[in-house]
Amino acid sequence: MVDMYALIDCNNFYASCERAFKPILRKQPIVVLSNNDGCVIARSNEAKKYIPMGAPAHEFNAVFKRENIHVFSSNYALYGDMSNRVMNTLQNFSPDVEIYSIDESFLKFEGFEKYFDLLKYGKKIKTTVTQNTGIPVSVGLGRTKSLAKVANKIAKKFAEKTDGVHVIDSEELRIKALKWLPVGDVWGIGRQHAKRLQNLGIKTAFDFTMQSEDWVKKNMSIVGLRLHKELRGIPCLELEIPADKKNIATTRSFDRNYKDKEIIKERIKTFAVTCAEKLRKQKSFANAMMVFIHTNGFRKDLPQYSRNIVFQFPFPSNSNIELAKFSETAFEKIYKEGYEYKKAGVVVMDFSPEALQQVNLFENSNPKHKALMETVDKINNLLGTKKVKLASQDISITFKMKQEKLSPRYTTRLADIIKVKAI
DNA sequence: TCTGGGGTCCTAGGACCC
DNA sequence: TCTGGGGTCCTAGGACCC
Numbered sequence: 001m002v003d004m005y006a007l008i009d010c011n012n013f014y015a016s017c018e019r020a021f022k023p024i025l026r027k028q029p030i031v032v033l034s035n036n037d038g039c040v041i042a043r044s045n046e047a048k049k050y051i052p053m054g055a056p057a058h059e060f061n062a063v064f065k066r067e068n069i070h071v072f073s074s075n076y077a078l079y080g081d082m083s084n085r086v087m088n089t090l091q092n093f094s095p096d097v098e099i100y101s102i103d104e105s106f107l108k109f110e111g112f113e114k115y116f117d118l119l120k121y122g123k124k125i126k127t128t129v130t131q132n133t134g135i136p137v138s139v140g141l142g143r144t145k146s147l148a149k150v151a152n153k154i155a156k157k158f159a160e161k162t163d164g165v166h167v168i169d170s171e172e173l174r175i176k177a178l179k180w181l182p183v184g185d186v187w188g189i190g191r192q193h194a195k196r197l198q199n200l201g202i203k204t205a206f207d208f209t210m211q212s213e214d215w216v217k218k219n220m221s222i223v224g225l226r227l228h229k230e231l232r233g234i235p236c237l238e239l240e241i242p243a244d245k246k247n248i249a250t251t252r253s254f255d256r257n258y259k260d261k262e263i264i265k266e267r268i269k270t271f272a273v274t275c276a277e278k279l280r281k282q283k284s285f286a287n288a289m290m291v292f293i294h295t296n297g298f299r300k301d302l303p304q305y306s307r308n309i310v311f312q313f314p315f316p317s318n319s320n321i322e323l324a325k326f327s328e329t330a331f332e333k334i335y336k337e338g339y340e341y342k343k344a345g346v347v348v349m350d351f352s353p354e355a356l357q358q359v360n361l362f363e364n365s366n367p368k369h370k371a372l373m374e375t376v377d378k379i380n381n382l383l384g385t386k387k388v389k390l391a392s393q394d395i396s397i398t399f400k401m402k403q404e405k406l407s408p409r410y411t412t413r414l415a416d417i418i419k420v421k422a423i
Numbered sequence: 424t425c426t427g428g429g430g431t432c433c434t435a436g437g438a439c440c441c
Numbered sequence: 442t443c444t445g446g447g448g449t450c451c452t453a454g455g456a457c458c459c
Contacts, residue, residue: 101459
């Protein structure tokens with residue numbers, strides 16, 4: 001009995017989310033922009049030939065206009081909710097599901113081939129997800145996660161022929177697939193390795209599998225070796241159980257450059273508060289924090305400055321108040337007058353679970369904060385936005401992201417729900 | 424004027440200890 | 442002229458992912 005893995009991947013996910021509630025956009029070119037409407041992070045198939053991935057939006061305004069491309073600011077409330085709907089649907093097709101990213105899941109099938117035609121089963125998954133959510137998906141199946149990834153690429157690339165579903169279930173199909181796939185497109189082979197491999201004449205995934213294990217181990221570490229085996233049909237990667245995060249970051253580019261120390265300090269403290277909220281969500285306490293600020297690296301005409309600082313807390317904490325205070329202290333140490341800052345961030349790390357908090361003889365997280373933070377979280381959850389802030393998070397300074405093309409939060413905000421009229 | 428954000432794992436090398 | 446050997450822990454940096 002062999003296990004099979006499936007990779008289900010939403011097609012052009014963010015663009016498809018926007019389209020799901022505006023059917024008029026079907027077949028129309030769509031792009032979705034990053035925070036601050038900075039660059040393109042998702043494109044519908046129709047837009048791909050005009051707009052490269054990561055294109056700076058401001059350089060492509062003329063193209064958007066000329067080609068009638070519909071442009072959206074990113075709407076993560078919508079995408080997150082649509083993702084949940086897709087993933088919930090997938091739970092019905094296997095007891096073993098790994099949510100791999102916002103738009104991808106692995107499913108494991110143990111002994112299914114005895115009872116199911118896997119190609120038919122894959123098609124059933126595809127049509128059910130689309131029916132339930134309006135999101136089109138591609139499905140790839142193989143004996144390992146890496147081969148499922150390869151199959152998925154084929155399903156997507158040759159959608160007309162495969163109908164969006166491809167199964168690699170024989171040696172013949174495996175070799176055919178790997179001979180087709182450029183080595184740089186293999187899951188786990190990035191730009192650096194791809195360049196080196198190509199220089200050595202290793203052009204396809206198949207060429208890669210023909211290298212000796214020793215060579216691969218030596219040049220690409222154990223990670224490369226696992227991949228090498230996986231592509232030959234030997235499973236090395238299991239479905240992963242969701243674990244608590246080990247780092248939590250909140251970082252942003254600003255809508256423009258900022259010189260004023262107080263403004264940047266307020267941003268940093270707000271990032272620290274967001275980190276504290278994320279920490280409480282997974283019931284962790286942080287023991288250390290990294291704070292960084294830097295100027296705009298694209299502006300070669302301006303003086304550049306970039307610095308970060310990592311420091312240990314005197315006691316573990318996930319309190320808004322304490323983390324804001326720590327971040328301020330750190331910021332004071334790295335801020336330098338006279339530069340124009342464009343980006344900053346806070347990363348918390350070195351977590352301990354709430355239950356295991358040690359009692360420090362001298363300094364501890366203020367126990368009163370626990371109840372206070374629970375109340376803050378409750379109110380903010382209820383109201384949907386960050387209504388309760390620290391006094392130092394100056395509400396008079398309005399930091400709006402540039403989001404000129406934001407779609408409604410169709411699924412997560414009552415006021416934005418689509419109204420269906422009975423005729 | 425305008426160029427994203429958030430993660431993980433692995434390795435090498437230094438510090439430190441016995 | 443010689444200057445052990447091994448283990449562990451930590452960190453920085455590199456590579457990758459979406």
